[in-house]
Amino acid sequence: MTEPNRFDVPLPGLHIGHPVDDVATPALLIDLDRFEHNLALAASLTTPHGVSLRPHAKAHKCATIARRQIAAGAVGVCCQKLSEAFALAGAGVSDIHLSNELADARKATLAAQLAAQVKLSVCVDHPESVRQLGVAAADAGSRIELLVEVDIGQNRCGVSTVEAMLALVDEIATHPSLSFRGLQAYHGGVQHVHGWQQRRESAQQSAARAAQFVAALEQRGLRGLTVTGGGTGSIEFDVASGVFTEIQAGSYALMDRQYGELEWRDSFRPAHALHLGATIMSTPAADRVICDVGLKSLTVDAGLPSLARDHNAPALTGWDYALANDEHGILRRAPHHSSHEAPAWGSRLRLIPGHVDPTVNLHDAYVCHRGGRVEAVWPIEARGMAW
Amino acid sequence: MTEPNRFDVPLPGLHIGHPVDDVATPALLIDLDRFEHNLALAASLTTPHGVSLRPHAKAHKCATIARRQIAAGAVGVCCQKLSEAFALAGAGVSDIHLSNELADARKATLAAQLAAQVKLSVCVDHPESVRQLGVAAADAGSRIELLVEVDIGQNRCGVSTVEAMLALVDEIATHPSLSFRGLQAYHGGVQHVHGWQQRRESAQQSAARAAQFVAALEQRGLRGLTVTGGGTGSIEFDVASGVFTEIQAGSYALMDRQYGELEWRDSFRPAHALHLGATIMSTPAADRVICDVGLKSLTVDAGLPSLARDHNAPALTGWDYALANDEHGILRRAPHHSSHEAPAWGSRLRLIPGHVDPTVNLHDAYVCHRGGRVEAVWPIEARGMAW
Numbered sequence: 047m048t049e050p051n052r053f054d055v056p057l058p059g060l061h062i063g064h065p066v067d068d069v070a071t072p073a074l075l076i077d078l079d080r081f082e083h084n085l086a087l088a089a090s091l092t093t094p095h096g097v098s099l100r101p102h103a104k105a106h107k108c109a110t111i112a113r114r115q116i117a118a119g120a121v122g123v124c125c126q127k128l129s130e131a132f133a134l135a136g137a138g139v140s141d142i143h144l145s146n147e148l149a150d151a152r153k154a155t156l157a158a159q160l161a162a163q164v165k166l167s168v169c170v171d172h173p174e175s176v177r178q179l180g181v182a183a184a185d186a187g188s189r190i191e192l193l194v195e196v197d198i199g200q201n202r203c204g205v206s207t208v209e210a211m212l213a214l215v216d217e218i219a220t221h222p223s224l225s226f227r228g229l230q231a232y233h234g235g236v237q238h239v240h241g242w243q244q245r246r247e248s249a250q251q252s253a254a255r256a257a258q259f260v261a262a263l264e265q266r267g268l269r270g271l272t273v274t275g276g277g278t279g280s281i282e283f284d285v286a287s288g289v290f291t292e293i294q295a296g297s298y299a300l301m302d303r304q305y306g307e308l309e310w311r312d313s314f315r316p317a318h319a320l321h322l323g324a325t326i327m328s329t330p331a332a333d334r335v336i337c338d339v340g341l342k343s344l345t346v347d348a349g350l351p352s353l354a355r356d357h358n359a360p361a362l363t364g365w366d367y368a369l370a371n372d373e374h375g376i377l378r379r380a381p382h383h384s385s386h387e388a389p390a391w392g393s394r395l396r397l398i399p400g401h402v403d404p405t406v407n408l409h410d411a412y413v414c415h416r417g418g419r420v421e422a423v424w425p426i427e428a429r430g431m432a433w
Numbered sequence: 434m435t436e437p438n439r440f441d442v443p444l445p446g447l448h449i450g451h452p453v454d455d456v457a458t459p460a461l462l463i464d465l466d467r468f469e470h471n472l473a474l475a476a477s478l479t480t481p482h483g484v485s486l487r488p489h490a491k492a493h494k495c496a497t498i499a500r501r502q503i504a505a506g507a508v509g510v511c512c513q514k515l516s517e518a519f520a521l522a523g524a525g526v527s528d529i530h531l532s533n534e535l536a537d538a539r540k541a542t543l544a545a546q547l548a549a550q551v552k553l554s555v556c557v558d559h560p561e562s563v564r565q566l567g568v569a570a571a572d573a574g575s576r577i578e579l580l581v582e583v584d585i586g587q588n589r590c591g592v593s594t595v596e597a598m599l600a601l602v603d604e605i606a607t608h609p610s611l612s613f614r615g616l617q618a619y620h621g622g623v624q625h626v627h628g629w630q631q632r633r634e635s636a637q638q639s640a641a642r643a644a645q646f647v648a649a650l651e652q653r654g655l656r657g658l659t660v661t662g663g664g665t666g667s668i669e670f671d672v673a674s675g676v677f678t679e680i681q682a683g684s685y686a687l688m689d690r691q692y693g694e695l696e697w698r699d700s701f702r703p704a705h706a707l708h709l710g711a712t713i714m715s716t717p718a719a720d721r722v723i724c725d726v727g728l729k730s731l732t733v734d735a736g737l738p739s740l741a742r743d744h745n746a747p748a749l750t751g752w753d754y755a756l757a758n759d760e761h762g763i764l765r766r767a768p769h770h771s772s773h774e775a776p777a778w779g780s781r782l783r784l785i786p787g788h789v790d791p792t793v794n795l796h797d798a799y800v801c802h803r804g805g806r807v808e809a810v811w812p813i814e815a816r817g818m819a820w
Contacts, residue, residue, distance in 0.1 A: 053523030053547070055516065057820060058539035070537055072819045104759060126760045129442065136440030146760065149714040149725070149779045150457055152445035160440070171715055172778050202761055203715040203723050234758070327536040328558055328590040336590050338536070341791040343819045347733050347757065370734065371621065372491060372790045373513045373533065373819075374589055391559050392536045403759045404728040407795065410817055429817075430797055432459045432730045432760075433444060 057413075060423065066323075066415035067394055072343040073323040074409040075396070076424070078416040080319035081299060088281065088298050089119040091314060097285045100124055100143060100274065102296025105403050107428035108412065109137030111299060116141075122165065124274075124294050128153050129431035132160060137427045141165040143274065145230060145294060147195065147203055151178045153433070158182035158190060158223075167191035169230050171204050173217045180221030191227040192218050193274060198255040200233045208262040215263070228271030229263075231256035232294065237279030242309045249276075249283035257289045278305055282314050302402035304348040321354055321396040322405075323413075324375065329391045335365075337375040339397055343408060346370050348401035357396040361387045367397060444800075447810065453710075453802035454781055459730040460710040461796040462783070463811070465803040467706035468686060475668065475685050476506040478701060484672045487511055487530060487661065489683025492790050494815035495799065496524030498686060503528075509552065511661075511681050515540050516818035518547060524814045528552040530661065532617060532681060534582065534590055538565045540820070545569035545577060545610075554578035556617050558591050560604045567608030578614040579605050580661060585642035587620045595649040602650070615659030616650075618643035619681065624666030629696045636663075636670035644676045665692055669701050689789035691735040708741050708783040709792075710800075711762065716778045722752075724762040726784055730795060733757050735788035740764075744783040748774045754784060 058070040066075065092099040101115045104126040112123045112134055122141025125131040131142045147169050148154055154175070160166055161183060170176050170192050183190045194214045197204035205211050211229075218226045233252040239245040252275075260273060274292040276284030281298070284290045297305050300320035310316075322344055328336035344351055351367050364383030369376040375397070379388070389395070399405040407429055414422040445457040453462065479486040488502045491513040499510045499521055509528025512518040518529045534556050535541055541562070547553050548570060557563050557579050570577045581601045584591035592598050598616075605613045620639040626632040639662075647660060661679040663671030668685065671677045684692050687707035697703075709731055715723035731738055738754050751770030756763040762784070766775070776782070786792040794816055801809040 053519045053550070055519050055543060058537070058543065070539060070820050132440045132442050147714050149712055150445070152457060156442060156445065163440070171717065174778060197717060201717075201721065202758065202763060203717060206717065325536055327534050330558065330584060330590060330593065331588075334588065338820070341732065341734050341788075342794045342817075345728065345732060345734070345791075347728050371589065376589060391561060401728075404732075407729045408817060408819070430729075430795060432795070433457050433725070 060413060060420065062420055062422070064420055065418055066413065066420050067418070069323060069413055069420065071323045071325045071394065072339045073413050074406070074411070075321045075323050076300065076412045076414045077319045077321070078414050078421055080317040084299050084301070084316045084319060085115060085118045087314060087316060088295060091282055092285055092293050093119045095285050097290060098292040100292050100294055101299065102126070102145070102294050103134055103428065104130065105296030105406070106299060107406055107426050107431070108424050109134050109139055109427050110424040112139045115299065121292070124296070127431055127433060128157055129433045130428040131166070133428035133431045135160060135164045143193070144168045145232070145274070147171055148175055148179070151182070154178035154182040155185070158186035158188050161190045162186055162188035167193055167227055169193050169195045170214060171195045173214060176214060176217045176221070176224065180224050183223035184221070189223055189225060191225050193227050193230045193272065195230040196256065196259045198231045198233050198252045200235060208259060211259055212262065212266070229256065229259055229273050231259070231273060231275040232277070234277070237277040238304065238308070239279065240308055242311050245279055245308070246283045249280035250287065253284065253287035253289045260289060278316070279308060297402050300402050302348070302405070303352045303398045303400045306398065318354065318398055320399065320402060321357065322351065322399055324395050324397055326389045326391055326393050326395065329388065332388060333379040335377050335389050337377060337395065338373070339375045340371045340373045342372055344397065344399040345401055345404040345408070347404060351397040351399050354396040354398050359389065359393060361389045361393070362395055365389065447800060447807065449807050449809070451807055452805055453800065453807050454805070456710060456800055456807065458710045458712045458781065459726045460800050461793070461798070462708045462710050463687065463799045463801045464706045464708070465801050465808055467704040471686050471688070471703045471706060472502060472505045474701060474703060475682060478669055479672055479680050480506045482672050484677060485679040487679050487681055488686065489513070489532070489681050490521055490815065491517065492683030492793070493686060494793055494813045494818070495811050496521050496526055496814050497811040499526045502686065508679070514818055514820060515544055516820045517815040518553070520815035520818045522547060522551045530580070531555045532661070534558055535562055535566070538569070541565035541569040542572070545573035545575050548577045549573055549575035554580055554614055556580050556582045557601060558582045560601060563601060563604045563608070563611065567611050570610035571608070576610055576612060578612050580614050580617045580659065582617040583643065583646045585618045585620050585639045587622060595646060598646055599649065599653070615661070616643065616646055618646070618660060618662040619664070621664070624664040625691065625695070626666065627695055629698050632666055632695070633670045636667035637674065640671065640674035640676040647676060665703070666695060684789050687789050689735070689792070690739045690785045690787045693785065705741065705785050707786065707789060708744065709738065709786055711782050711784055713776045713778055713780050713782065716775065719775060720766040722764050722776050724764060724782060725760070726762045727758045727760045729760055731784065731786040732788055732791040732795070734791060738784040738786050741783040741785050746776065746780060748776045748780070749782055752776065
């Protein structure tokens with residue numbers, strides 16, 4: 047819906063093979079060595095243990111990353127919105143689980159059309175949605191696999207009783223164009239429990255709740271079903287649970303400040319692969335400098351960004367990102383910090399965003415670097431795909 | 434940098450002349466009657482009183498809105514980022530003040546090139562930026578008007594002493610390709626002071642600080658300069674100050690929850706013209722329903738969205754948007770609310786976002802409606818233009 051822009055200007059200094067620190071800012075950067083480390087790590091924790099990895103593309107919205115994840119052993123990806131699924135399918139991703147509900151007959155029609163072109167499954171938690179999808183798939187001559195979402199403590203979507211789950215399974219069975227593939231059981235709150243041991247206990251409790259739903263299905267003779275869920279914070283516990291057949295972790299590929307601050311153990315310690323490149327654009331006071339990354343380049347719903355200490359100049363030691371305005375970040379020096387050096391006007395820094403998913407959704411492309419040089423630019427095809 | 438998408442699908446139900454409530458959600462909606470009311474209101478408070486209105490395009494990022502504001506009497510617009518200025522210039526906006534500093538020689542070069550095509554002014558608060566712009570404009574054969582940003586209490590960018598201001602004025606004078614146009618004096622904190630009387634006093638204090646800088650320029654014989662600043666919260670006080678020659682208000686055109694909650698008087702009471710259309714996509718509990726608008730469709734840096742009471746069904750009385758997840762909004766019913774009715778699965782609602790600027794930056798287009806029907810779709814050309 048955007049008009050062609052007569053004055054379109056590319057990001058200054060962005061050239062393959064040139065130094066990444068020459069790229070004008072704000073710029074969304076991926077450290078490829080760390081990214082590849084994270085992909086290999088998640089693959090090694092899942093597939094060899096008989097559990098599928100189906101990374102959540104809501105965390106990166108990028109077909110190149112989705113293809114890289116599948117090449118590293120993932121069975122496909124999750125999308126959270128139908129338009130996101132269309133964007134990734136259009137860029138060649140052919141196995142998508144829509145890990146969310148649809149409540150619009152037009153969207154059901156489009157889902158049925160998409161299911162004729164790629165392998166598609168969709169979540170349901172309401173009988174009317176099942177009926178809409180059943181009619182739409184019959185009309186399109188396609189088949190949609192449905193997963194019933196069950197609430198294992200997240201208190202968001204999903205049915206909370208075995209009876210409601212079975213009613214949906216029965217409804218699905220009345221539609222020849224639909225098939226029941228299993229359950230989605232996701233608890234976002236578990237992902238962010240700080241302590242490793244406490245997080246393990248929370249994940250075990252969630253898995254136990256999911257197991258109750260699975261047991262009720264087994265009593266009906268329904269076996270070998272998919273149970274999809276889990277995330278970056280609980281991946282190793284979900285694999286060990288014996289309940290989940292498929293893990294939906296998303297943030298692990300790029301990471302963010304929020305996840306990075308959790309307690310990790312050596313068994314799974316993803317690296318910060320995502321940064322915001324920023325520039326000091328104003329140096330008005332000895333204890334205050336201003337950078338060019340604000341609320342339109344990162345989001346603060348999970349708190350302020352941190353400074354990537356391993357990437358930044360010594361002059362930034364003792365400084366923190368203290369306040370985000372729309373287009374500015376205000377950095378302040380800690381009062382006790384004794385250095386007389388201050389970041390120079392025009393100097394660069396790297397920030398770790400608080401929350402990867404909504405931050406990525408602000409940008410059109412990743413600038414991917416290795417060894418200090420730009421190696422690739424990956425479009426974020428599903429940026430802004432909100433319906 | 435985005436690839437053409439083979440499966441591109443337009444927002445379902447979006448057709449000119451059709452009911453706006455048929456448009457699939459999430460959708461960013463403009464009520465055109467209210468928008469036009471707001472434009473006329475701001476024009477009536479400024480231009481007839483000898484003060485120019487230069488609306489801030491950072492709040493809407495849309496060339497159509499910029500053109501409508503100029504047609505209603507504005508002298509031009511402000512942009513906060515150079516890429517934003519390029520996007521709007523490319524869509525026909527020909528008078529732009531870049532109300533922010535540049536700290537990159539490549540950006541100075543691009544600004545000089547843009548200044549050869551449209552009327553462009555730029556803020557400075559550092560001598561090196563003046564030098565970069567002077568060299569770039571000389572190379573491009575263009576002329577850039579500079580405004581020195583002075584800090585009147587915002588504690589963000591800008592020089593805080595008369596001496597520093599005069600040093601920049603002197604530096605500008607050494608570059609034949611540059612001209613000194615005046616001062617930018619903006620205090621964002623004043624805009625959000627709740628009480629009308631307290632806000633007036635804060636605005637008067639800010640204007641008094643700006644007047645000290647103006648007086649020092651007048652002592653140097655510099656008269657008739659631009660003094661640009663002010664905003665939606667202080668517009669009537671800034672006009673009355675006798676200090677500001679140009680008002681940069683931006684949010685007034687569309688408004689948001691944060692501004693709407695201030696105390697207003699009849700002299701200036703802009704209307705909520707911007708809503709997020711949402712759909713109830715899950716109804717898991719009697720006191721909890723889930724809508725399809727979360728952190729990827731609105732931002733919460735200024736708090737959660739409110740429900741637009743004048744647009745929503747009676748079933749939503751007593752409900753609030755209680756929690757924003759990435760793609761979900763969790764609505765809860767107040768405990769004391771006695772209604773037995775609950776919002777129906779698949780029903781629609783309208784939300785007022787907490788903060789217009791970063792929310793608009795998430796979307797590619799406005800769906801504009803009047804009398805319940807879609808009248809136009811306006812592209813948001815500067816969406817994501819962050820550098």
